[in-house]
Amino acid sequence: MTIAVRTLDDGAWISVNDSRQVSVSDVWTLSRGVFCDCEPAYVLLEAFVDVSVDGSIVFADAVGQCLECGTRDPIDRLPVGRVVDGEFRPYDPEGVQWRVEPESERASRE
C-alpha cells in the first residue's frame, strides 16, 4: 500500500493521503541530548521541511525551538505517527521520546 505524504502551506502541515494530519504548532517532548541540554526538551516546531515514510512510520524533518533555553535547530526524522490499516494515527507529541542515533550505530544493528 502506498502512503502519500507531503508538506503543505510552507511547512505548516503534514498531509497524509491528502488529508492534513500534523500541524507545526505542537510542542514535542524530546529526550535529552538530541536537541539541547534540557531534559527533556520541550520543542515548539516552527516548520516541517520534509516528510518521509519508512515502513508504516511517518517521519518529519522540521525546524524547532526549545521553549526553555531557546536553542533553534533542525530536527531530523522526528516520528510523527504511523499508518495502521491505511489510517494515519498521530503520535502524542508529549509522549514521544525521540533521540538521535548515530548512523553507524543504526547500521550496525540492522
Ligand SMILES: [Zn+2]
Ligand atoms: Zn533547551
